[in-house]
Each structure stands twice: as structure tokens, then as C-alpha cells.
Amino acid sequence: MRHLSILGYYFAQYIKVRLAYPGDFLISVFTSLAGTVASFGFLYILFHRVSSLQGWAFEELLFIYGFNLVCLGLFNVLSMNLYEFGERYIMEGRFDQIMLRPLHSLFQVIFEAFRIESFQEFATGLVVVVYVWHKLDLPLTPLDLVLFLLMTICGVTIYLSVFVMLSTLSFWFEDRVGVSPPVFNMIAFGRYPVTIYNVFIQFLLSWIIPFAFASFYPTTYFLQRHEFSSFFALVPVVAATFLVLALILWSRGVRGYQSTGS
């Protein structure tokens, strides 16, 4: 409860800071929206040429895409400081002040900044999901809703865990670590059915950097593709495992933290 109220306060403060420069904020919302529209445009043009992708219809891909945006949007809102962790916190020494407060250090790092404009991705994704749900006349029970919520949480958790792990590298290698951007680009691979890839990439996306568990596998249940049901059942397990690994790695990093001079 205490953490929630602090989170709310962090968030309110951050919004205030961002709205102090309304022009800047509006431009960033606009560019973010333009990016989303462009990626849907790509999907649309692609399916203008081919009617289905290895047995997956346009609407089904749209659903995966929409669900992915829901998770990715929330993740993007929360991940702002993870990319700059090495520079802002380790190299500039701001991690010192994090260590002096009686709150979990990761909690503070994540919630000190938000990419507010990414709520747009979350909203767009939700609209797309609702549209496809309606269009394909997919079943909708209360259980489905609960599962959708659970899958969203798992998806966000998987993204956060992977990028927290990458950020912790900064504890050991003080130089800027440039692995986050290429990994971020790999998120796009998870937007398509893994079956279209070769075995190597399928394995990579499932068990090494489990982005397929954050977008493709969760949607198979709602799309009635029951041949993937065992993967679907594993989603919470994968999310929990990666979260635990990330937290362990993080606390290792904190213990090895060397701070800066003076």
C-alpha cells in the first residue's frame, strides 16, 4: 500500500514536470503516434499482397500485434530509466541517493521517470484487440477477461525482466553498454507467429530472450489455436522465472556497486 501511494506520487510529480513544457510533450505524443500508425500501415500493405501468412489470417496477426502493443506500451511507460541506467545512475553516481532511501532500489529507478506518451501505444493496442475480438467473433467469458489481464501482466513482466538484466550489466561494466537497442529491436520478432521462423530463431525467442512468451504464445489461447496450449500455460512460469532471475542479478549488482569518487 505504501509503495502504491509513493508510486502515485512519483507519477504525479513526473507528469507535472513533463507538462511544464507542453509543446515538447505534444510533439513527443505525436511522433510516438506516427510510429504506431506507420507500423500498422506496414502490416496492411503486406497483407494487400499476400492473403495469409502460413495459415495466419490478417485479423489474427492484427490481434497479436494489438496485444503486443498493449504490453509494449505499458513497458515503454515504465522502462525509460532502464535504458539510461548506466549513464544516469552509475556513471553520474546518482545511484548513491537511491541507496540511501528505505525503498527497493529497482522500484525507485523505474519509477523516477515515465515515458508518458507511450500510453498511446497501450490505448491503440487495446482498440485493435477489441476490434479483432469483435470481428472474428471470439468467445468472451469473464475467465477470458481475467486471463487477458494476467497475460498482459506477464508480458510486461517479461519485457521488464529482460531489460533489467541488461541494465544490471552497468554495475560491472561502467562503460556504456550498447546491448539494449538491438535486443529492443528483437521485440518486433515476437509480433509474428513463431512458426514462420527457422528453428534457431524459434528457440531464441522462446527460451533465451523469451519475447514470444510476451506476445505470440499468450494470444494463441484467445485465437483458439489450441495446438499451442502447453506454451500458453507456461507463460506465467516463464514470466515469474525471468522476474526472479532479474531480481537476483540486480541485488548481486547492488552489492558490487562501487560508487564514484567523492
Next chain:
Amino acid sequence: MAVIEVSRVSKRFKTYDRKEGVWGGIQNLFRRNPREVKAVDDVSFTVDAGEMVGYIGANGAGKSTTIKMLTGILVPSSGSIRANGYVPYRDRHQYTRGIGVVFGQRTQLWWDIAVVESFQLLKRIYDVSDRTFEEQLEVFDAVLNLKPLLYTPVRKLSLGERMRCDLAAAFLHRPRIVFLDEPTIGLDVVAKENIRQFLKRINAELQVTVVLTTHDLSDIEELCRRVLIIDRGHLLFDGSLEGLRERFECKSQIVFELREPGQVDFGRLGFNSTVEFQQLDALRCQAVFDKKQVASAELIKAIVNSLAVRDVMLDDTTIEEIVREIYSRGEVVTR
């Protein structure tokens, strides 16, 4: 009762030497040259509740590293620290609730938001009740004159103003121990005085234990009865300020000015064996002596009685000079 116990603590860092130039940079990619640096070496001391201790040392002596270990930011390489009943780095969550920290070089407040919002956020983080919060703000305002600053973003404050806010923030949750790392660095005389008054009052009224590091030895002279001196990772001195003065030959000097120019016969004064006299020019003379051997009052009396003097000035050795002396000797003197 000891509230901080540091026993045989060392901190070693591994750093990598880097070669210079572009070619050196490429070589660094493949071969790193590790080098171990001992920032703090076998340091032990205790601090009692309610004490105000000055921790001094030159740049890079190990002050900040010690403070960072005491506050739980760094894990000691060996030795043990207990403070307020906790092991700082291990019990960080409970421990940090009971301490306040100010780093003069770096603010603890959030850069972009108004000071009062930072305080509100800290109030939630430390679970401070509304009443305590209001009371604390009143107390701080009385000494630090905070009210005019509360609605300004931190980045727009001057250094002195920011330091006042940082101090208030560190004391907001009524900590039992406060660590101040260079709290007066870069401040003007008035701002320094403000901050010293505040620390004196808080220490006296609330019995808060204060450990402070500083370059400015006048801070220590005004605030602390006890000093720890560290140099190159070693603790060189631990004791009272008077003890420090006594222990190291504190040469005092008296400079006196004659009514009329002339040669003085110092033999008449009768301090030949213990005082070093010197005529500086036709009017001014200097007497250098050790306070342990000669009482300055006696010497002044002798001078005034036997010579026609217009002015007498007594000059004590400053702590600054003593510290310089200790550094140059580099020997270990702990109590």
C-alpha cells in the same frame, strides 16, 4: 553508549588503468590492467550517541569511502560496521530509516520539482506523520529560513539555498544519526554560519549523532569536540580537539610592537631557554614558544613590564597547521 562501531574496516577497489590515445583505447578493449587501490585500510573507531564528530583528511584520503560504507552504499572489503544496531549494507531498508545523509557535492532532492514536493515525497518514503512533518518544517524554517524557497524547483536554487534544503531533507524523518559529507563546500561565510548554527541546535536539542567530513577546519573547530584524521586510508588521529593541539607541539607566537624603534635585549625577559625571540624589524618582535612549557599570560606580563610596547598580539597554532604537520609526518597516532 556507542551508536556507531567500526572495527578493522578496509575497502579495496579494483580499477583498470587505461592507456591513452586511440591506439591505447583499442588495446584497452582486449587487455585490461587491473590494479587494486586501498581506499580505507584497517580503520577502527566508535561514536557515542549524541556526539558530533569531525572526520577530516585531504582529497582522496578515504573520507567519502568511509562515509559511504557507514551509510550502506558500499560494502566493506573486510572488517565490520554496526550502526544504530544494524549492519548498514545488509539491513539497508531498516537502517536508512534512522539516518540522514547530506552530500555537499550532490543533492538528495529531485532536480526538477519544487522543494516542497521533494519534501512531500520524502515524507511518504519515510512514513513521516503529518504532525511531525509540520513541526519539523517549522523548526527548520526558524533556523534555515526555508519558507521562501519551498516553491522553487531545486535546479533554480543557489548552492547555499540548495544546501539549506538538503539539510532540512536529511533531518525530516528525525534520524538518530546524520552523516554530512562536505556540507559547507563552496558556500560563502554567511551560508556556512547558517548551517553551523543549525547543526549546533539540532545536535543539542534532539541529541542527534552527527558525523561530518570537511575540508574547512573552521567547521570542525566550531562544531566538533572530537576529530578523526584519516590520510591515505589510515586513521592517524582519534581524540579531542584539545588533545590534538596538546599532542602536537603547538607553537604559539606573540608578536609585539615597540613604542620606539630600537634594539631589544631579550635576555632581560628571563625566558631565554624556553622562548625563541626574534626581532622582525625596528619596531616589531616575535616570540615563539610552546604552550605546554610557557604560560602565555606570564610571557605577556614579562614583555609588558620590561619593555615599552604599544601592541601585543597572541597567535595560536590553527588546527590547519597541525593537520598539515600530521600529514607531512604521516605517523599513526591513535588514542
